[in-house]
Amino acid sequence: MPANRNALIRYTTIDKCLRNRYRLWTLEDLIDACSDALYEYEGIDKGVSRRTVQMDIQMMRSEKLGYNAPIIVQDKKYYTYEDPVYSITQLPLSDQDLNKLNDAVEILKQFQGFNHFKEMTGLIHKLENKIHSEHSSSRPVMHIERNEDLKGLEHLNGLYKAVLNNQVIKIDYQSFKAKKANRIYFNPYLLKEYNNRWFLIGKMKKGDMIMNLALDRIHSFEVMDEIPFKEDPTFDPNTYYENVIGVTINSGLLPRIIKLFINNDNKPYILTKPLHWSQRVLEEKKEGIVVSIRVVPNFELERLILGFGPSIEVLSPPSLRKKIGKLVKAASEYYSG
Numbered sequence: 001m002p003a004n005r006n007a008l009i010r011y012t013t014i015d016k017c018l019r020n021r022y023r024l025w026t027l028e029d030l031i032d033a034c035s036d037a038l039y040e041y042e043g044i045d046k047g048v049s050r051r052t053v054q055m056d057i058q059m060m061r062s063e064k065l066g067y068n069a070p071i072i073v074q075d076k077k078y079y080t081y082e083d084p085v086y087s088i089t090q091l092p093l094s095d096q097d098l099n100k101l102n103d104a105v106e107i108l109k110q111f112q113g114f115n116h117f118k119e120m121t122g123l124i125h126k127l128e129n130k131i132h133s134e135h136s137s138s139r140p141v142m143h144i145e146r147n148e149d150l151k152g153l154e155h156l157n158g159l160y161k162a163v164l165n166n167q168v169i170k171i172d173y174q175s176f177k178a179k180k181a182n183r184i185y186f187n188p189y190l191l192k193e194y195n196n197r198w199f200l201i202g203k204m205k206k207g208d209m210i211m212n213l214a215l216d217r218i219h220s221f222e223v224m225d226e227i228p229f230k231e232d233p234t235f236d237p238n239t240y241y242e243n244v245i246g247v248t249i250n251s252g253l254l255p256r257i258i259k260l261f262i263n264n265d266n267k268p269y270i271l272t273k274p275l276h277w278s279q280r281v282l283e284e285k286k287e288g289i290v291v292s293i294r295v296v297p298n299f300e301l302e303r304l305i306l307g308f309g310p311s312i313e314v315l316s317p318p319s320l321r322k323k324i325g326k327l328v329k330a331a332s333e334y335y336s337g
Contacts, residue, residue: 006038010048010056011067013037015088017079018071024078027053060088152198152215156191159200159221163188168205168227172219181219187230190237192247194300199247203232210235212247245276246300253296259315263288266311275304290315302327 013034017025031053038044057079060069070082162169169188174181185205192199198215205227241247243255259282262270267289271281276293283290295301297320305312305324314321 006042006044007056007059009037009041010034010053011060011065011088014053014056014060015069018081019087021080021084024074025080026077027079030057030079152218155215155218155221156198158223159188159191159215162221162223163191163200166229166231168224168229169221170224171213171221173213174217174219176217185224185227186213187232189232189235192237192241194247201237201247203230205230209251210240210249212249243278243294244296244298244300245304246298248298248300250296250298255294255296256317258293258295258297258301258317258320259290260293260305261285261288261290261313261315262308263311266308306331 014030017030017033027050031048031050034053034056035047038048057071059065060067061071062068067088069088070086071079072082073079159169161167167188169186171184171186172181173184186200186202187205188200188202189210190201192201192212199212200215200218201210201212203210210232240249260275264287270279270289270291274293275291276295278292278294280292281289282292302320302324305314306327314324
């Protein structure tokens, strides 16, 4: 990487010199300018060789880097651009560049809910304008799902800062089952996104159990600097969520082997996008496959299984098979009439 960075410094230095048409530039002048730039930006004081600058000019003239710089030599001595308005910093973007830039913009947009990234908003607008002006008829090749109207997104920035700065927060929180909001004091450890919803992970001020709070159920919150933050050095997100699907951890339950039958219609989807990292194929059948996953049963697992409809069957454990059976039966009653 340093060599590439040094080369880029030389290219931009040569470009800056050749755009200055108020003086004449010999090869020695360009060598001196490149040497000065490398010393200024990288602290390199050994200078630049004549051959290096000659190779740089040759590279800039070529199409290897997409420059195709119109560098000419006047009077067999002075280097300049044949096109007086040319610059390697103002090259038009190719269709491939536009597609990649468009994809990057779509990804960057996901973070606009954080004020920590707020300075990117202007950059994103500039990039979108650049894409439109370069190729106004182009359409995005990537579309990332997002729900900008989702409740709770307005809390992202403040909660992010609280997690980052290890600050206790006072939250007015109303679960779906509660009739009114309750006030709690919370030690936030992590912000986690699942299925296009955000959750705050941490511990109550009085309590040792890790719990999650859905941001869309938070009415308001306030940082409480006067209350000491209670850290948990044993909490590791990767380990904590290793054996679950989603965000719900049912305290006291251990991971279990879940065996599922998948019919042939959905077999390719399950094989190419496993339900969980622990997924294993146990048996190949004429009608489909039997797979296993090792997870703690939770609400998100049930929702995932039900989402496959008749394409999936829980084989074991019996408790999960019975519960899914009841849910499917209850759902079928809506259509029995």
